[in-house]
Amino acid sequence: MTMEVYAVFPDKIAQRKHIEAEVKGHTANSRRCLPCASDGGRNRVSSWGGAESSLQGEDQSLAGAVSPHTSGGPEEDMELYLDLRSQPCRSVFLFARAVGIPFEFKLVDLSKGQQYTEEFGDISAVRKVPVMKDGGFVLTESTSILKYLVQKHRALVKDHWFPEDLQQRARVNEYLSWQHLNLRAHGSKVFLLKALFPVVMGYEVAQEKMEAAVEDLNQSLRLLEEKFLQSRAFLIGEKISLADLVAIVEIMQPVGVGVDVFGGRPRLAAWRDRVKDAIGERLFDEGHEEVMKTSGLGEEIKSSSQLGEFALKFRKLFS
Amino acid sequence: MTMEVYAVFPDKIAQRKHIEAEVKGHTANSRRCLPCASDGGRNRVSSWGGAESSLQGEDQSLAGAVSPHTSGGPEEDMELYLDLRSQPCRSVFLFARAVGIPFEFKLVDLSKGQQYTEEFGDISAVRKVPVMKDGGFVLTESTSILKYLVQKHRALVKDHWFPEDLQQRARVNEYLSWQHLNLRAHGSKVFLLKALFPVVMGYEVAQEKMEAAVEDLNQSLRLLEEKFLQSRAFLIGEKISLADLVAIVEIMQPVGVGVDVFGGRPRLAAWRDRVKDAIGERLFDEGHEEVMKTSGLGEEIKSSSQLGEFALKFRKLFS
Incomplete structure (x- = not known):
């Protein structure tokens, strides 16, 4: 199955150095460790989870027993098509x-x-x-992937991630819906304008547009604090939920291009630290x-054959 | 409780003619019929559902027994703050x-x-x-309101609306997530540019922008047909689900300003007719x-005190 990756994306064999580094301590025969291509096991593009994995994050109390759904051989493992520079990919990666x-x-x-490759189009038309x-x-x-994983792996996933309680679940759903056209849209826009617009278009975006985008992001962050976080430890209550993961990955996108999101927002910074603690700082940083x-x-983008498409x-998007 | 509406929105007493017309046949003492203000019962801004209600839609088979959660007096009825010109309001209204x-x-x-009133701000900061x-x-x-209603009124809501089945539920969640930045974003944009932009800004939007917006909408409609509807009766399967309601209300927004969405899309038109049949044509048209x-x-917008805000x-949004 791993070969499929190389067939679809042949130039990725030497990438994912951080994953390479992480897998060193993992036994090649682990049933969740996937067979390697032709490089003696150093250049894996595969990753995995599992209660026994050393990569699981520091707060092992978040993982329970291995689900019966996942007790088969490695051939039964699901596949996740990801690029960790994408926020929604990170939330799925971090949760799993x-x-x-x-x-x-x-x-x-x-x-x-x-x-945009034909091969990926065969997997998803979107x-x-x-x-x-x-x-x-x-x-x-x-x-929807996150909720599918919660439902499928009920024995493994503790209730706080997506509580059964009517009102608590509604709060998670409310956040997961709200963020699309707010924190996600606004954080992405600032990231794209700062990091990619100059490369793709060959000039900087107009200052007025950048300021408007940052203002939208600030408005979303204000609502995140005042409506969702309030004085709680996490967005929905005293324990981490899907909402926290989906929120933090969006915030880290503008942070990655130098926007000082946490400066002057001590409540938000303290919440970020609690999210880190809950999933483990090592996993957080890896993601x-x-x-x-x-x-x-x-x-990378400049040399991409898809520069015209971008x-x-x-x-x-921005004219 | 009804007085609250008039306190918050005092100029709405004489509105909602279609609801006024509908309530005429309803007895003033029904426990789900709300007390009226000062107009002898003609100018209600309240509405309701219930298996016994004549307003329920033609396909009564979609409703089951009254849920134990709703068996109290009218003081226990939930409140829905709505404007039926808004798509998400319609999906909640139609479902309930x-x-x-x-x-x-x-x-x-x-x-x-x-x-933007202070009163509404007290209800929702968003x-x-x-x-x-x-x-x-x-x-x-x-x-999230739709899912809350499904979970709270389990005895009333048939499974097909939000199936318990792992894969079927995932498909509904997938659609409800996808639509935010696709059919919803694109349909709304065409509606705003066509119906409101000239009024608010005092000039027509540039043709190029309108064409780009219509192209985005067409792309969303193509994905709606090819990825979600395919050859099924409804988006998720052979019965109506939350996904169909959330989709149809978005499509009707550009339809309302004269965009011929269903022309040349017989599969989509047939699906719309099935949605109408499933909830009842009368309810569909009322919504x-x-x-x-x-x-x-x-x-209305020109004379609004909020024209500057718009x-x-x-x-x-559009510069």
Whole structure:
């Protein structure tokens, strides 16, 4: 199954250094450790979760027993098509890893436009990541993937992630709906205008547009604090839920391009630290490693065969 | 409780003619019929559902027995803050009415900027409709309200609306997530540019922008057909679900301003007819009456004290 990755995305064999580094301590025969290609096991693009995995995050209390759904061989692991520079990919990645759901990591490099390949189109007509493939069942949209994982792995996922309680669940759903056209839309826009617009278009975006985008982001952050977080430990209550993961990955996108989101927002910074603690700082940092070093991204995009495609989209989005 | 509506929105007493007309046959003492203000019962702004209600829609088979959750007096009815010219308000309205969940209709007239009043701000800091108030529990975001209603009224709501089945539920969640930044964003944009932009800004939008917006809408409609509807009767399967309601209300928005969405799309037109049949044509038309006569909307907005606020928002959105 791993070979499929190389067939679809042949230039990715030498990437994902952080995952390479992480897998060193993992035994090659682990049933959740996927077979490697032709490099003696050093250049894996696969990842996994599982209660026994050393990669699971520091707060092991978040993971329970291994679900019966995942007790088969590695051939039963679901596949996640991801690029960790994408926020929704990170929320799915962090959740699966934090609770210990095994998966095969299929890299779709957005900076190379691999979402536009014929091969990826066969997997998803929407041409966006993340995509989950669980047996023959293909699912898009990060929030629906997260809820699918909660429902499928009930024995593994503690209630606080997506509470059964009527009002608590409604609060998680409310956040997951609200964020699309607010924190997600506004954080993404600032990221795209700062990190990618100059590379793709060849000039800086007008100052007025940048200021308006930052103002929208500030408005979303204000609502995040005042409506959702309030004086609680996490967005929905005293324990972490899907809402916190979906929120933090969006916030880290503008942070990655130098926006000082947490400056002057001590309540938000303290919440971020609690999210880190809850899933484990090591896992948190692993998930955000690539978005925190976006300096190389410009060069990757410039040399992409899809540069024209990007420029068309940017003109439409921002003109 | 009904007085609250008049206190918050005093100029709405004489509105909602279609609801006034509908309530005539309803006895004033019905426990779900709310007390009227000072007009002898003719000018209600309240509405309701319930298996015994004549307003329930033609396909009564969609409603079951009255849920134990709703068996109290009228003081226990939840409140829905709505403007039926808003798509998400319509999905909540149509669902509650189709399955027979009692509620009190609280009108928030968006064309008058009533979402910006201090009173409405006390109900929801987000300043958007719909808002649900169930006892002391206030919930925003239409899709979370819909799921709350499904979970609370399990005995009343048949499984097909939001199936318990893992994959079927995932498909509904996938659609409800996808639509935010696709059909909803694109349909709304065409509606705003066609119906409101000229009134608010004083000039027509540039042809190029309108064409780009229509192209985006067409792309969303193509995905709606090819990815979601396919050759099924409804978006998720052979029966109606929340996804169909959330989709149809978005499509009817550009239809209301003269965009020929169904022309050349017989599969989509047949699906719309099945949605109408499933909830009842009378209810469908009632929910869409106001958006199908947007000709008067311009005048309402022009005379609104919030015209400046609208202009600021439009400049930001579309410049």
